[in-house]
Amino acid sequence: MRAASASRSTILQPISLRARNIVRRAGASADKTFFSVSVEDEEPIAEAVAAGYLVLLRGHADVWRITARGEDYLTQLRGAH
Incomplete structure (x- = not known):
């Protein structure tokens, strides 16, 4: 039980509102991707990647896919509200 709560705390690694919104947009899209069109997206994307x-x-310079960890993060955010 304690290990489960420890892993959950690492999943909810704090990220900025802009990074969180990009992760949400990737999670909400049908193919689970986010297409970066703005230079302003670079910093929050780097934060979400980190x-x-x-x-x-793979094979794209500006298309990002949500990870299983990102999906878990969104699930926990939904549960927190």
């Missing part, structure tokens, strides 16, 4: 919530889609 947290393990997004990965670059």
Whole structure:
């Protein structure tokens, strides 16, 4: 039981509102991706990648896919509200 709560606390690694919104948009899209069109997205995307919530889609320079950890993060956010 204690291990489960420890893993949950690492899943909810704090990220900025902009990064969280990008992860949410990726999670809400049908193909679980986010297409970056703005230079302003670079910093929040890097933040979400560092947290393990997004990965670059192979073969693309500006398409990001939500990870299983990102899906868990969104599930926990929904449960927290």
